[in-house]
Amino acid sequence: MNPEDTPLEVHDLTVAYHRKPVLYGIDVTVPRGQLIGIIGPNGAGKSTFIKAVMGLLPPASGWVKIFGQPYKTNCHRVGYVPQRESVDWDFPVSVMDVVLMGRYGHLKLAQRPSKKDREIARECLEKVKMLPFANRQIGNLSGGQQQRVFLARALAQESDLYLMDEPFAGVDAATEAAIISLLRELKSRGKTLLVVHHDLATAREYFDSLMLLNMRLVGFGPASEMFTAEKLQTTYGGRLTILSDVVQAVGNQA
Amino acid sequence: MSGLIPEFNWREVVVQPWTQDLALTGWVMLMGFLVAAACGLVGNYLLLRRMALVGDAISHSILPGLVVAFLIFRHANTWIMFGGALAAGFVTVVLIEFIHKQSRVKPDAAICISFTTLFAIGVAMMSVLETAGTFHIDAECVLYGEIAFVGLEPPVVVNGIELAPPSVMRMGLVFLGIVACVILFYKELLVTSFDPGLARSMGIRPTLWHYGLMAALALVVVSAFEAVGAILAVAMLIVPPMTAAQITQRLPARLVVTVAHALASAVIGYHLSVWWRCSAAGAMVVAGAGLFVIAWLGTAIRTVLGRRNAAASAPVGATMES
Numbered sequence: 001m002n003p004e005d006t007p008l009e010v011h012d013l014t015v016a017y018h019r020k021p022v023l024y025g026i027d028v029t030v031p032r033g034q035l036i037g038i039i040g041p042n043g044a045g046k047s048t049f050i051k052a053v054m055g056l057l058p059p060a061s062g063w064v065k066i067f068g069q070p071y072k073t074n075c076h077r078v079g080y081v082p083q084r085e086s087v088d089w090d091f092p093v094s095v096m097d098v099v100l101m102g103r104y105g106h107l108k109l110a111q112r113p114s115k116k117d118r119e120i121a122r123e124c125l126e127k128v129k130m131l132p133f134a135n136r137q138i139g140n141l142s143g144g145q146q147q148r149v150f151l152a153r154a155l156a157q158e159s160d161l162y163l164m165d166e167p168f169a170g171v172d173a174a175t176e177a178a179i180i181s182l183l184r185e186l187k188s189r190g191k192t193l194l195v196v197h198h199d200l201a202t203a204r205e206y207f208d209s210l211m212l213l214n215m216r217l218v219g220f221g222p223a224s225e226m227f228t229a230e231k232l233q234t235t236y237g238g239r240l241t242i243l244s245d246v247v248q249a250v251g252n253q254a
Numbered sequence: 255m256s257g258l259i260p261e262f263n264w265r266e267v268v269v270q271p272w273t274q275d276l277a278l279t280g281w282v283m284l285m286g287f288l289v290a291a292a293c294g295l296v297g298n299y300l301l302l303r304r305m306a307l308v309g310d311a312i313s314h315s316i317l318p319g320l321v322v323a324f325l326i327f328r329h330a331n332t333w334i335m336f337g338g339a340l341a342a343g344f345v346t347v348v349l350i351e352f353i354h355k356q357s358r359v360k361p362d363a364a365i366c367i368s369f370t371t372l373f374a375i376g377v378a379m380m381s382v383l384e385t386a387g388t389f390h391i392d393a394e395c396v397l398y399g400e401i402a403f404v405g406l407e408p409p410v411v412v413n414g415i416e417l418a419p420p421s422v423m424r425m426g427l428v429f430l431g432i433v434a435c436v437i438l439f440y441k442e443l444l445v446t447s448f449d450p451g452l453a454r455s456m457g458i459r460p461t462l463w464h465y466g467l468m469a470a471l472a473l474v475v476v477s478a479f480e481a482v483g484a485i486l487a488v489a490m491l492i493v494p495p496m497t498a499a500q501i502t503q504r505l506p507a508r509l510v511v512t513v514a515h516a517l518a519s520a521v522i523g524y525h526l527s528v529w530w531r532c533s534a535a536g537a538m539v540v541a542g543a544g545l546f547v548i549a550w551l552g553t554a555i556r557t558v559l560g561r562r563n564a565a566a567s568a569p570v571g572a573t574m575e576s
Contacts, residue, residue: 018358051451054454054455055454055455056451056454056455072457075455075456075457076456076457078455080451080452080455080456082449082451082452086449086451087448087449088302088448091302091447091448092302092499092502092503092504092505092508093444093448093504093505094504097444097505098448101444101445101448101449101452104441104442104445104453104456104458105456105457105458107441109439109442110438110439110441110442111441112440112441113441137503137504139503153452157456
């Protein structure tokens with residue numbers, strides 16, 4: 001098979017924190033040009049999965065291939081949106097500085113961002129409608145605006161595979177709509193997107209495929225096939241409050 | 255009070271250092287500036303990474319480094335001592351990292367365990383050697399340093415031209431090296447400090463840069479050590495960047511303000527030390543801390559005024575909603 005058609009292939013991936021496994025034997029082959037949701041309960045290892053894919057956490061076993069090559073070889077083809085809370089928003093940088101960081105992967109050691117890099121960063125800010133804020137200190141932004149900045153930074157990476165950790169967490173409805181239309185536009189340009197998501201009510205509408213995760217891979221496939229009461233129940237186990245959401249979500253679908 | 259603080263004499267305090275004792279004034283001020291600026295530049299990154307205490311740890315572990323270096327080489331040449339102190343700094347950093355990673359000890363506790371243990375080893379070894387009468391380290395010098403000694407050092411002579419005293423030369427080279435690194439590797443230091451996850455995902459290794467920064471830290475602290483001692487070196491690491499943090503929210507501007515602050519505290523501090531007839535290094539830190547308080551008060555006043563203006567200009571009732 002052409003490696004260009006499999007942006008991500010994971011085989012038997014097991015990850016442990018302090019010798020306690022959090023992900024067991026994940027096997028998955030992600031096809032190109034899809035918008036994929038990773039869903040599962042808290043502590044299911046959703047963030048761990050995307051971090052392990054990028055080598056941020058060392059795997060206990062298994063391997064990861066990006067477009068048929070080890071991660072290191074193709075790291076410049078992967079864009080990353082970490083959780084918003086993972087950084088210090090009082091950091092003394094402007095919105096523009098943060099978006100420019102997206103270009104760093106394309107630069108050599110000690111090389112400075114060029115005029116062209118700045119131009120790209122400006123375009124990306126324009127796409128998320130944050131250009132007027134380019135010179136603001138990042139601490140003066142709302143949660144939704146911070147998320148848009150992170151998205152602009154990922155766009156500036158000009159990658160083919162995007163890994164996003166809860167880009168919809170704590171954003172207002174307008175930002176959520178803006179983000180999803182942006183993700184769809186990326187998909188239409190042949191990009192592949194893996195998005196950690198926790199809202200079951202919107203999961204089916206937003207994503208082409210779903211990856212159901214609860215320490216093990218419960219299922220991976222088209223959203224319509226994954227969104228069954230049985231599969232969701234296996235994913236979420238006996239958690240009552242979430243389960244009632246699941247029942248409602250499945251009910252809405254029927 | 256009049257007995258404690260000598261009377262302020264404009265001629266003696268402000269004019270004479272520049273007219274009569276220019277050589278001493280110049281070298282001490284330059285040394286103070288170089289120490290504060292080099293330490294402050296590195297300190298900016300320590301503050302951003304919430305690692306301010308590591309500087310404290312390194313400055314204390316220098317003592318066992320000096321003693322061990324002497325035990326191994328059996329004489330007290332500057333370069334041997336320098337190497338020993340630098341190695342001790344490295345050992346401290348690695349030890350902190352090791353304890354933090356291998357057990358679930360929090361970083362602050364890991365720092366405290368590492369440097370107090372190393373310092374204790376140093377104290378014990380030093381007293382054994384002193385009893386044996388083979389070795390003597392002036393404990394006061396270890397703690398406080400003596401910056402005024404730079405004026406007494408014979409200057410380095412190259413091709414018959416008198417340059418600077420050796421410790422000033424050394425500190426100058428360290429300062430230039432730090433400036434070069436901060437400019438060249440601005441992007442790498444920025445992204446690994448702000449978002450190590452992103453850095454790593456792009457192939458920029460945060461661990462490598464962390465150790466690079468720690469090496470730079472060990473280097474500046476060890477070079478600063480002779481002039482300002484173990485305790486004041488920590489102030490030099492933290493006071494300039496803290497002052498800069500009060501004034502600006504942009505990293506490049508902070509780095510520039512840090513250097514300006516270092517210059518101002520060296521000049522003001524030296525004159526204070528002439529006036530109070532006290533340790534120049536101590537007076538420089540006092541001056542630096544004074545500048546910090548001024549900057550901090552300025553920011554606080556500006557914030558209050560800004561709030562009052564916003565409240566005054568807002569229509570009645572609007573303040574409730576916001």
